[in-house]
Amino acid sequence: MKPRRDFSLYLVTDRGLAGSRPLADVVAAAVRGGVTAVQLREKQCGTREFVELARGLRALLAPSGVPLIVNDRADVALAAGADGVHVGQSDLDARDVRRLLGPHAIVGLSVETREQAEQAAALDVDYLGVSPVFSTPTKTDTAPEWGLSGLAALRRASKQVLVAIGGIHASNAAAVIEAGADGIAVVSAICAAPDPEAAARDLRRAIAQARV
Secondary structure, three states: OOOOOOOOEEEEOOHHHHOOOOHHHHHHHHHHHOOOEEEEOOOOOOHHHHHHHHHHHHHHHHHHOOOEEEEOOHHHHHHHOOOEEEEOOOOOOHHHHHHHHOOOOEEEEEEOOHHHHHHHOOOOOOEEEEOOOOOOOOOOOOOOOOHHHHHHHHHHHOOOOEEEEOOOOOOOHHHHHHOOOOEEEEOHHHHOOOOHHHHHHHHHHHHHHHOO
C-alpha cells in the first residue's frame, strides 16, 4: 500500500531566488520550519548537475521523511532515487511517468483549467497542482489565475488532492486552504525569504489556523 503523503506545505525550489545561499541550506531551514514536501525545479542546468543536486537533497531529506519530487524529469528522479516526479501539461504524460516510476512513486500533475482537471480525474496521480491560484512573478507563461472562487469550484467538483500554487504567501495562505486546497506550494515565499525557516513556520501556522 502506498504511504499517505502530506502535501500541506510544498516547497518548489529556485536557486536564483536563494541568492548566494546554498540550495541545501535553504531547503534544510524550510524543513525545520515545517515544509512537508520538496520539489526540485531546475530549468537551466545540465542533466548530470541536476542528478547530483537531486541526490544531495534526497540524502538531506531522507532522515526527516520529507519526500523529494523532481520537476519534469523522470530520468533524473530515477537516477537520484527521488520519491516522485511532477509534470505539466506539455511534459511527459503522467501515465508514462507512472509506468516508469512504479505504483509507489509520487506523481503530480499541473492543471491550469477546469477541462484539464476533469481529464485528470481518471489518471493515477497523487495530487493536482492547481496553477496559478494568483498571478505570480516566478512564472510568466501561466494561464489566467484560478482565484479563490475558481479553486473552491474545483474543490466541489474534484475528489483528488489539490495543491494550490501561484502567488501564495503567509497573508493569503489561510484563505487558499479555506477555499478547499489540501496544501499550498510556494517558491519565492520561502526561497527568497531572509529566514526560510521562519517563513515556513509562518506558512504552517496559517495553514493550521485555517483548518481549525
